[in-house]
Amino acid sequence: MVTLLEIVLVLAACWTLAARGAPAWAWIAFIGACLLIWPSFHTASAWLLVPAWLVFIPAAAVLGLPSLRCKVVSDPVLQLFRKLMPSISDTEREALEAGSTWWEADLFSGKPDWRKLLAYDKPALNAEEQAFIDGPVDELCRMIDDWKITEDLHDLPLPVWQFLKQQRFFGMIIPKQYGGLEFTAHGHSSVVMKIASRSITAAVTTMVPNSLGPAQLLLHYGTEDQKDHYLPRLASGEEIPCFALTGPEAGSDAAAMPDRGVVCRQPFNGEETLGIRLNWEKRYITLGPVATVLGLAFKLYDPDHLIGDEEERGITLALIPTDTPGIDIGSRHFPLNQAFMNGPNRGKDVFIPMDWIIGGQARIGEGWRMLMESLADGRSISLPALSTGAGKLSARTCGAYAAVRKQFKTPIGKFEGISEVLGRIAGNAYAMDAARGLTTLAVDAGEKPSVASAIVKYHLTERMRRVIDDAMDIHGGRGICMGPRNYLARVYQAIPISITVEGANILTRSLIIFGQGAIRCHPWLLKEMEAARKKDVTAFDHALFGHIKLLTGNLARATFHGLTRARFAQAPTDREEARYYRQLTRLSAAFAVTAEAALLTLGGALKRKESISGRLGDVLSLMYIASAALKRFEDEGRQTTDRPLLEWTVRDALYQAQQRLFEVYDNLPHRTLGRILKWILFPYNASYRAPDDVLLQRAANVVLRWGTGRERLTEGLFISDDEDDPVHQLEIALERATAAQPVLSNLRNAMRSGQLESGDPELYLDEAVSAGIIDEREAAQVRAAITARQQVIGVDEFPRDYWKEKNSSWQRNQTLSPQADQSTS
Template identity: 60%
Template structure:
C-alpha cells in the first residue's frame, strides 16, 4: 500500500516536472506572473547597454563549469613583423623624444615636433585599415604601443590612445556611411584631422544616458542652400580629451523631431555626429588641468548650431542609434587603452623599484632585503604579472572578433586599481626620492596621474558596484536573459513556452551548481578537473577555480531569487559578486599566460603569489557576501556551509613566497625582463632610468667585493668605516686595484640614483642656473661596470 502511494506520488511529480504543458499550467505560468511583477523596468538606454558587446570567457565562468581546454586552445596573441618593427622603430623614437618633466612643467603640452612626429608616423591611425591609409594594427599591437608610451609619458600616451579608442575612427569604422569613411578615415590616419569625442557634460557624467544636449530636426541653410535637412544642436560638454586642439568633434546629443520631418516619432534618442570644429557656432572653450597632466583636455559648447543630416554618423539611418553605437565601441576601447596605460605604469614601478631596492643602501644593507620592503615588492611583482596576463588575453579576445562588454569593465576596473596599488607601493619604497618632483623623478607624474585612469570611461566606484555584475548577471547567465525576453514578449502563448523552457533549465542549472558547490567544498575542490597539459604546479589552481566558479554561479542565482530587481540597489552585494567574477577572469588569464609562456620555472614565484593572493581575495569576497546576505541567519549559515563546509582553506601568500618574488625583482634576469617587457628603458646614463639600470648592474658586480670587505672587517684586518677601510683593504690585498675602481664607480652611480632634484628658492629661472638634476655617472664608468657584469 505504502509503495503504491509512493509510486503514485513519484508519477505525479514526474508529470508535473517533465511534461511541459502540465508544468507550464501548474508552475511556469504562475512564476512568469511573479517574474513580470518583480522585473524592474529597463529603459531603452539600459537595454542597449545590456545588449552591447559579446559574451566570451565570462560566460564560461558564469556557467559554474568553465571549459579549461577551450580557454587554453585559444591561440597566444602575437605581434606581426610589421608591428614589432613599429614598436622598435617609431615608438622607440617617440619615447626618446619625450621629456615628461618639460612637457608637464614648462610646455603644458607636447612639443610641436612631437605632435608632428605622431601625425607623420601614423600613430593616430593604428586601428584604421590599410585601405584607408591607416596601419591596420591588431588590438594587441595597439595595446603594446600605448603601454610602451605610457611608461615614458602619460601625456603622450593619452594623446595617442584617444584617437584609437572611443572616438570618430572606431565609430566610423563600425557605423559610418561609405562616403563618411572615404572622406574622414584617410585624413584621420594621416593626422590631417585631430579627433575628439564629446559625451560627458556638467549634468551627465557616469549617467551619460541622461545627457541634456539636444538637436531639433529642421531645414536650414548650408553651403548656400536654404532648404537642407539637418538639425540645430545645442550642447555643453566637459572633460573632452584632445578637445582644445581637435579639428573634428564627435558629439553625442538627443534628437527631437517636433514637426515630424523624419516620421511620427518625436523623440528619436541619442545620436552621434561629426562636426568640424571650425563650424560657425562651435565654441571649443579653454582647458582643464587634470592633476598635473599636460594632455589636451577641455570643455566645448554650441548654441543652436546647424548641421546637415549627412554629418550624423551613419547618415539618416544613424539618427537615434547613438547609444547602441557607443556601448558597442566602448567595450573595445575599455578593453585596450586603460588596461595598457595602467600595466605600463605597473611595469615601470616593478622595474624601477626592484632596481632601486638593490642599489639603495640603509643600515649597510640594500633596502630591498628588508622584509617590509619585500612585502611591497611582492605586491608590485604579483600584481604586475596578473595585470599583464589579463591585458594580453583581453586584447587577444578583441583580435578574435569579440567585443567583450563585461570583460572590458573587469579589466578597466581591476587593472587601474592594481596599477594604483603598484605605484603607491613603489612610492613607499622610494620614499623621498619619489615625493620630490623634478627631471630625475620617474614615478611622481604616474602617481599624480593614476586617478585620471580611475575616473574616466566609467568611474571605478560605479564600474565595480553596478556594472560588472549588474551587466554580467544578465549577459553571461545562460538562462536569465532568455527569461527576460520571454517575459517581455506580448504573444502570450510564445511567452509561456519560451519562459517555461528557460525557467526549467534555470532551476536545473541552479540545483546542479548548488550540489557541485557542496561536493567541491566537502572534497576541498579536488573533484575539479584540470587539463593534463598544464603541469602539476598549476593543477590545484584549476581545480579551485572550478570550485569557486560553481559557488559563484550558485550564489548569483540565490541572490537573484531573493532580491530580484532589488539587487540593482544592493550595490555592495553586487560589488562582491562582481569581485568574484573578476578574480575568476584574472586568474584564468594568469594561468593561460603561464602555459602560453612555456611554464618557465623562473616565473613560478610570480604565478604562485598572484594566484594565491587572488584565491584569498575571492574567499574574502565570499565571506563579505555571506556575512551581509539579505536573508535569515539560518539561511546564511546554510549557504556558508555549502560554500565552506570545512572552513576557509586559503591564506595570503607566505612570507617565503613574497621573498622569492622580491629576489626575482632585485636581480637582472630573464624573469625580471619578462615581467617588465614592453616598456621604454633608455640605455644612456644621462637618463634617470638608464642610470638606475646601470647602477643595478654595477651593484651586482660589487656585491662580491663588498662581501670580502665585510669579512675583513669582522676579522679585524681593516677598519669598519670611512676611506681608511678602502685604503687598508687595498694595502692588505683584500681587494684588487680593479675592484677598487669598481667600488668607486658604484659609489658614483649610487649617488646619482639617490640624489633628488633641487631648484631656486622661488622655483623661478635664474640666469645661468637651471634645475639641478641628479649628477650623471660618467659613461665610461658605467660601461666598465657593465662590462664587468
C-alpha cells in the same frame, strides 16, 4: 529498514545526476526505478509506497510532458517573474544587449573549460607591429622630455605632434585601405603601454584617437562616404578627433542627457537643407582644445515630424567640423598636472545637415548602443595598457632602487618590510599584464567583451593605484620631490584620471561588472527576461528549466568540491599548478551558487544593493585575472623564475575572492541564507590564505636582481640609452651593484675572520687592497657602484628663485586688480 549504504548510494546517484545536469526524464527514470525495486530489498509491504507513487506519477507527468509543464508550472512562474523583474530603461537595455561575452561567461557558469582557455592563441605582436614598436615608438620615446612637457610647455612639443601625425600614430586602428596601420588590439595595446612608461601625456594623446572616437565609430557604423572622407584624414593626422559625451548634468546617466538636437529645415551653403539644430554643453573632452572634428552625442527630437511619426528619436551621434558656426571649443581643463589636451565645448543653435549623423539617417536613435559597443575597445585596450605600463615601470624601478639604496649598510630590498611591498608590486605587474594580454585576444577574435572590458578597466586601474602607492613608499622622499629625475611623480598624479575616465571606477564596480555580467554571462537569465518581455511561455519554460538544471548542478559540484577541498576537480595539467585550476573550479561553482542566491532572493532590489553587486563583481574579476595568469604561465613555457609571480597572483585572487564572498554572506538581507551558504560552500570556514612572507620574498627577488624573470616581467617598457636619463642611470646602478656584490661579500668575510676592521666594507677598500684581500680592479667595481648609487638616490634641486617669474607675474596681477586698488586707497 533503510541502511546507511542505501542512503549513500541514493545520494551519490542524485549528486551525479545533478552535477551532470541530467534531463527530466533521467530523474523520472531513476526515482521510478527506486520505487519499483524498493519492495524487492525490504520485507515491508509495498502498499507503504502508495503515497510516494501518488506524488511521483503526477509530478513525473507534469515535468516529463512539456505542454503540461508549461500550463501547470511555467505559466504561473512567468507571471510572477514579470512582477519581480526590475524595470529596465531603453538605455539600460541597449547597454545590456551591447557587446559580447567571452571567457568570463565560462567563469560565471560554475564549470569553466580550462582546455578551452589554454587553446586560445598566445598574445603576440606581428612583424609590422614589432618593427613599429622598435622603430617609431622608440624614436618617439627618445623625443619625449616629460618634465619639460608637464612643467614648462603644458603641451607636447610641435616636433612630437608632427612626428605622431607623420608616423600615423593616430591611425593604428584604421585599415590600410584608408592609410592607417591596421594594428591588432594587442599591437595597439603594446604601443600605448610602451609610451605610457615614458609619458602619460603622450600615451593619452596617442590612445584617444584609437579608442572611443570618430574613427572607431566610423569603422563600425559610418556610411561609405563618411569613411572615404574622414578615415584617411584621421589616419594621417590631418584631422584631430575628439568625442563629446560627458556633460555637467549627466555624466554616466545617458537618460538625463540635456543636449538636444531638433530636426528642422534652414539654409545651408546657400540651399534649403533638412538637418538638425543643436544645443549642447560638454566637458572633460580629451583632445577637445585641438580637435578639428567633433563627435557628439545628443538626444534627437522631431516635433514637426519631418522624418517620421515619432517625436522623440533617441540618442544620436554626429560628426561635426569644429569650425562650424555656433561651436565654442578650444578652452582647456588642467587635469592634475598632466599636459594632454582636455577641455569643454559648447554649441548654440548649431545647424548640421542630416548626412553628418554617423551612419546617416538609418542610425538615428542608435547612438547609445553604438557607444556601448565601442566603449569595450577603450576599456579593453587603452586604459589597461596605460595601467600595465605604470605597473611594469614600478616593478623595474623599485626592484633596482631597492637593490641599490642602502640603509644600515644593507640594501633596503633585504628588509622584510620592503620585500613585502616589492613582492606585491611584482605580483600585481604580472597579473596586470596577463589580464591585458588575455583581453586583447578577445578583441582580436572579433569579440566586443563588455564585461571583460569593465573588469580590466576597473581592476587594472585600481591595481595601478596600489602599485604606484607602494612604489612611492619604497622611494620615500626620492619619490615626492618633483623634477626631471622623478620617474614616478607624474604617474602618481595621473592615477585619479585613469580611475575616472571611461566610466568612473565606483560605478564600474558597483553597477557594471556584476550588474551587466549577471545578465550577459548567465546562460539563461537573459533568455528568461527576453521570454518574459515577449510573454513567450514556451521559450520561458525552456530557459527556466535550463536555469534550474544549472543551479542544481552548480550546487552539487560546489558542495562536493567544498567537502573534498577540490581534490577531485578536473585540471588541464598534472603539473604543480594543477591545484590552482582545481581551486578556481571550486570557486567558480561557489560563486555561481552565491550569485543565484542573491538574484533569487533580492530580485530587482539587487540593482540597488550596489555593495553586494560590487563584491560579486570582484569575485568574477579575481577569477578572470587568476585564469589570465595561469594562461600566461602556460604560454610562456612554465618558466621556473616566474612561478612566484604566478603563485602570488592566484593565491591573492583566491583569498580576496573568498573574503568578498564572506562579505556577501554577512550582508545578505536574509542572514540565515547567508549562514547556510557559507556552511555549505565553505564547510571548513576559510579555505584560502593570503600570500605568505616567504612567497612575497620570492616574488620580490624576481625584480631585485638581473635575470630573465625581470626582463619578462617588464617586457615592453622603454629603457633609454641616454646616460642622463634617470631610469637608465638606475639600470646602470643595478648592474654595477650586482658586479660589486661578490667583492663586498669577500670583504665582509675578511672582517669576520679578523683580516679587516669591522664596519662598512665600502669604507675599507684601500685597506683591503693593501692587505691583498681584493685587487684594484675589484675596488674600482665597488667605487663605480657607489658613484652610481649616489647618482640615483639624488633628488632634484632648484634655485631659490626658480618660480620667481611666476610669482612676480602673480604679484603684478594682484597689484593691478581693482580689489588691490580699493584696499590701498
